[in-house]
Amino acid sequence: MLFSEEINTFLAVVRTGSLLQAAEIVCATQSTVSYRIQALERRIGHSLLLRSRGSRRIALTPHGERFLDIAERWKRLEMEAEQLKMESDRYLAIGAVDAVAIHVLPPFVAELSREDPPIRLHLESGRYWQLANRVASGHLNAAFTLSPADHADLVSTRIRSYAMRIAYMPQNGEQEIEECADLTSFDYSREVYLPWSGQFDLWRTKRGLLRPLNSADKSHLLAPLLKRPGAWALVPSFMVEALRAQTGCSIHRLAHQPPPDIALYRISRRHDSTFAERDSEAVERALRALQA
Template sequence: MLFSEEINTFLAVVRSGSLLQAAEIVCATQSTVSYRIQSLERRVGHPLLLRSRGARGISLTTEGERFLDIAERWKMLEIEAEQLKASHERHLAIGAVDAVAIHLLPPFLSALSDELPPIRLHLETSRYFQLFNRVASGHLDVAFTLTSADRGDLTSTPIRDYPMVIACAGAKASPLADEVDLTDFDPSREIYLPWSSTFDLWRARRGLSRLTTTVDKGHMLAPILRNGAWAIVASFLAPSLREQTGCTIHRLAIDAPAPLTLYKIARKGDNAVEDRQQRLIDGALETLRRDA
């Protein structure tokens, strides 16, 4: 008898091309992934993967190619069986990057939680590239990121844009205007958040250094935004930063960085999420489109 976790692990290895990425997809250690593949090969009676020392990526043996078709058909049957079992239950698996989960998704999740009959939700956060893999593998129905997925098996639907603003905790003799210039701020007091590659290019063009205080998560900013420090942040962070730190929020009058876009990531041509549930997602998304 073939075990579900072994089939799912095999498919994750094939789709990702590496044991390490497959381990992230199935939420297991790399050694566990190797053990499951070896166990599956013993059951099938043939090696399924070619493992060349020093080679990049993993390829299939002839038997592995034949078994891949069986595994994919088995996966579809498993999905159909789960849908039959849960025919009277609505379920959504949703992922998001941390900043989106903390600052943007609460109204969206509240709208889903108010639906009747109730929707059983699975929620998780991770880095954007890990979320892409989780959606592609079928572990998540949808994910919300601040980076589009440049992949043929995924769709990236823009939800809305958020302008970049400056949060400043400085105590100046005269208050800053709502619209400011970058030269109004001391570059040595900047706190850098890595929003995107486009944002990094803008910083380099404006002469801002990477050798400055850095945080890689938005929720880590508030404790150190003090004593003249400032940071360029997406506008959705502004309300909580103002409440926690008393900072002032300003717009750049000239040559501001490009807005940050919120994307909905889904599988291309996916029928796993029923039309009714997809309508629920899109309806709940209206809370994000209208909330500033």
């Protein structure tokens, strides 16, 4: 219902202090967020937000402070009502960064799909901070990322880790590179960079890999760039078989000072009253497919 959308949007604006970030959380445009807030203010009959010139941050008016308590109580009641519905209609919303969604989650989803009575599943992908915001706001039950969430209301549980490997496209006529190789065996200018984690970026800096010529912000964009002769990229081990099949690249381990392993995290709310016990148990059972 529209009033619920307006309240959820209002809470997203309050929590982020930004119309733009709120728009990302509620999956709407910034103009739609502004329209919903204005519609809510017309319903209430008072201005709820202070919009200061020259400042991107948004503050609450006195009436906004009073309405915040009402909005939070409304949200709790809405969640309790949804919980009643979930007793007969099981529903889980799961998010993941794209590399995990493509290469890691299929066994997890397959396990959940075997549940009886069946679970309605909603799956979405995004950047790790977007997914963390979606979990914090209650739009997702859990998210799977390669970085922990920095949020007081969220818990980041490490599931397992994956070694990093070099995927390399050989050049015609060159001497074959050994399976266990040194980083100097690869042309630094031909690296295809992906932003796996803060630790990974720190390792790259220490090894002198500062300004890659090519980069991809999501893993599904890597294969076309990797098809160029001499191109190479550091990737988690869970991607190597798919890349080998897509591109015909060779896979190598680093003999000296390899990058840190990439960890898979499950992000969830610290206190999630909407997560039915049987659905929590179903998720735990499905997680065993990822921990194997």
